[in-house]
Amino acid sequence: MDKFTGLLTKIRVIKEKPLLVRFTLITETDAINCLIAKEMLSKQIMMLPDDKYTVAVKGYFxxxxxxxxxELRILDKDDFTNRLGL
Structure with missing residues (x-):
């Protein structure tokens, strides 16, 4: 699995059934288009504002x-993300 760390931005719903969410991960060198198919994680990510949180992700291309x-982990947690369970 590949690992990346960067800024979570441009969160969008691609498909509702089954739930598919996309976002862009801005790393130091690249902008990576990402997909989340896990429903619970997708719902939590959609509640987050753009350009605020730094995340560490694991996945495959x-x-x-x-x-x-x-897998997704928020590195700069605050009270809001703690209430979401992220």
């Missing part, structure tokens, strides 16, 4: 070059 997220 699909055929289209998008990072499919398996």
């Amino acid at each position: 699909n055929k289209k070059g998008q990072l499919v997220i398996r």
